[in-house]
Amino acid sequence: MEDIIFNAKIIKRGKVNGQKYVVLNETTFYPDGKGGQLGDRGTISHSKVLSVKEKEGEILHFVDQFPLEDEVNCVVSGKRRMDISVHHTAQHILSGAFMNLFNIETSSFHMGEKYCTIDIAALDISKERVRAAEELANKIVMQNIPVKKYFVTEKQLEKLPLRKKHDVNGKIRIVEIPDFDISMCGGTHVDYTGEIGIIKVLKYERVKKVFQRIYFVAGMRALRDYERKTEILSDISSLLTTGEDELLEKIKSLVKEQKNRKKEITQLKNTLFEYIAEELVKESKVIGTTNVLIKEVKDYSKEDLINLSKRCKNKKSLLSILYSNKGNVTEVVISKGNGIKVDLSRLKEELSKKFGLRGGGNSGFMMLEMNRNEGIKETFEQLIQSEKKIVD
Ligand SMILES: [Zn+2]
Structure with a gap:
C-alpha cells in the first residue's frame, strides 16, 4: 500500500506526562486501540508520530518533537496501514x-x-x-x-x-x-x-x-x-544430523536418555558421598563439649553440599559444618546430629554479628551464605568453644 499523504493544520499542541502531542484540524491517522486495532504511524512535517490516541473526541498525535510550523504535510505509513x-x-x-x-x-x-x-x-x-x-x-x-x-x-x-x-x-x-x-x-x-x-x-x-x-x-x-x-x-536438524521428519523422535529419545543419565549420576553421587562422608567424619573433633566437623570442600554445588552434610551427621552424632567458597561468598551447610546441643538459630545470630549473612533453615539444618571467604573455620571454632552463648 502506498503512503497516505495529506495536508492539515495544527490546532493544538500539548503534553501528557511530558510526551508532546499535536491535534490536527483533520486527520487520517487511525488511533491505537480503537476497535482492538493498532494505530497508524508516520510523520507530521519532520516529526515522527510515535503513537495516536483518541481522547474525549480529540485525536492526539504523540510526536518526538513539535513541528515548527502550523501548516503541515502529513504522511501515514502505507506499509504499516x-x-x-x-x-x-x-x-x-x-x-x-x-x-x-x-x-x-x-x-x-x-x-x-x-x-x-x-x-x-x-x-x-x-x-x-x-x-x-x-x-x-x-x-x-x-x-x-x-x-x-x-x-x-x-x-x-x-x-x-x-x-x-x-x-x-x-x-x-x-x-x-x-x-x-x-x-x-x-x-x-x-x-x-x-x-x-x-x-x-x-x-x-x-x-x-x-x-x-x-x-x-x-x-x-x-x-x-x-x-x-x-x-x-x-x-x-543439522545440529542433530537428523532429517526434519525424524526430528521429533530424535529429540524424544535424547530427552529420555538425558533423564536416565541424570538418574544414574544421582545414584553414583550418592554412593560416592557415602564414602566421602565416611572419611570426613574421621576428621571431627571435640570442641568444648561438642563433637564438630568443620571442613572446606571445594567445587561442590549447593545441592551436593547439602547431600554430603546430611550424610555426615547421619554417620556420627556430630555438628557438621561444610563450606565451599564461591568467589565473594561462601556457602555454608550446617547439619546437627542426634544429641548435639548447639542451638543453630543462636549460632546464626552470633555469626551475623560478625559478618553479612543470608539464608536460614530449621533447628537441625541451615544453609547460609556469608560475605567472607577467610577465617571461617577459626570463627566457628571460637564460637563453639565459648559455648554458653550457643549451647543449651
Ligand atoms: Zn474490522
Missing part, C-alpha cells in the same frame, strides 16, 4: 470461519505488534476444529473476494445477518465479505481477501476458564514467521 488492514481483515475471516463452521462467537480481538488474538466463546476446542477453521479462512483468502465497506441506517441494520450485534449510535459501518461474513466495524481493511496472502494460527489456549484464545498472524508477518521457523528447524 497494510499490515494492520491485513490482520484486521484476517480477523473477520477467522472469526467468520469459527462462526460458519461451528457456530462459535468471537468475544474479543486484540492486535499486537507481534501477533493477533481472538477469544472465541468455547470452553474446549479440538485441534481438528482449529485446523478446519484455519483452512476455511485460507480458502476465503484464496478466492480473492472483494471486501465491501458501506454505511447503513439502524433500520437497514435490522435486516442484515450480522455475525455479532453491538449497540451503536450514529453512522453504522458495515464490512462484508459476500456470502461469508457481515460485521459492524470502523477499522481499516483490505479491498480484496487475496491481499491477506495467508492466515496462520500459531497456537491456542484456554483463558479465563471460558474462552479459547487463538493466536494468529497473516500476510508478510506469516511469511516472516515461516522463515524464522524454517531456519530454526533447519538449524536443529
